Amino acid sequence: MKKINFFIFLIVILIVSLIFSIMFGGVSISFKDVIYTIFHPKIVDSNQTIIWKIRIPRVILGLFIGAGLAVSGCVFQGMLRNPLADPYTLGVSGGAALGASIGIIFRFEKFLGYYGLPLFAFIGAFISISLIYLLALRRNLSVTTLILIGVVLSFLFSAIVTLILSVSDPQKVHLTIIWLMGDLSLADSGLILPVSLFVIPGILILFLFSRDMDLLTLGEEKARHLGVDVKLIRRVLFLFSSIITGACVSSSGIIGFVGLMVPHFIRGFTGPGHRILLPASAIGGAILLVLADTLARTIISPLELPVGVITGIFGGIFFLIFFLRSKRKEIF
């Protein structure tokens, strides 16, 4: 079967990207040494420290966040029947940014410790998705209106963020800006557990609803006639994709275009059926973010770029080419 081959292909690429990402950084480590250190974690040397303490946590975090962003983008697009729906355009990321900058500037991390920042970002994300959710379900707005509202919310939030930044102490401003651009450099093993606790069960639960999502792409009425409990399912999908988004954004900042680009690209190979599209997007998102992060770490080494800059530049160019080259008027 073609689709199984495609999966094997994706998984092979993922493994190659993971190893590749562990090899490169401020210090390059040969393939042989990487493999040796991975299989002998107890031998303490400089490679062991770099690989196990720095690179592997970062790569694993990148993997979860990439997968999470791609899956929630995929769910939003299917549910709202619009190619432009993703956590970023719906204003969720903006809400997270606002929450996080409030957290950074007002030093809530003092009271909450290490998890202070992610917690504030999560609350911000959750508030904005609740707004979108209430507007979408209660007032029955069209998807275009929702996305416009999302964009407007993003502008509003970013204005407030700028306001907060302009009256704050410059050192914190720098930290906040790096965070806002989307960055995995703050990543360490302490974040992996909480992120994976949200992302993995979230993706598995969403996967159980793949057939419902297929039907929802035909519109609410048709989905209902075919037997989908539309209200309930929409709630479930909204809830879990927002939780995933919240967890991702709060631990890494705003990494744009992953949720928009990956499902689009994957759909071209797998078709629109979510049973395949969803897991394939998860792997695709992981590959994209791990590779982008490797590039971010090495391109101006010893300095690092925020990974959001890489996904933003490549994503933007990719999308422009994609739109200009596609001959059909519809994007799907």
Next chain:
Amino acid sequence: MNLLEVRDLVCGYDGEEVIKGLSFSVQSGEFLGILGPNGAGKTTLFRAITGVLKHSSGKIYYQEKELLEIPAREIAREIAVLPQILEISFSFSVEEFVRMGRFSHRGRLEGFRKEDEIAVEKAMETTGILNLKSRSVNQLSGGERQRVLLAQALAQEPSLLLLDEPTAHLDISHQVEICDLIKNLNREKSLTVIMVLHDLNLASDYCDQLILINKGKLYKIGPPEEVLTYQIIEEVYKTTVVVRQNPVSFRPHIFLVPKERIT
């Protein structure tokens, strides 16, 4: 037993009543056409009996159970609906699309069973779309698309089929093709059919019972011979017509008359 019963139905949009008290019932095996001028409330009535539009008063019963209280999954195994317009924004293949009709028959974790396979195969065979199997649904012609939609509905294995103007935007050969298909299903599998139609002559030739609604109320119910008389049509549609018999089907046939010819 009544398969579907509508009792004193009132419904509309944003407090504006479109259907203003309407009752009728449908027996199992019937082929019923819903007719009426533009704005009479055909589509509103259709949306109410498909459970999409909540009614403000009155009751709709399906097999003596209140329609709105039956879970969506259960209804989908009994009633299939062909909407007038369906925007398909993703490029599913025809086969994948027809398979979606089996959603309500399978558990969440259940795979595609033998009986699902058979139902899908049969639905595609009946509608003559086996050769379109791997084509993408958004690259079909109007006639093919209608047959694919019908196949999906048949894969649900429903007892009642509801159609909203299935022949709109089709040329005459495809109109007859779709209507013949539905008529066959009604005859041979005793599938009950309720169809909203614009075309009075198609309705006359295919339906056994007609409901004529006007201004949100039931104007006349009965077989075509009783409903499609020139007095009734002129009264409801405010148009001069001549009614004769179709020489083949022996059903009433409506002729339009240009104004300049009326002397």
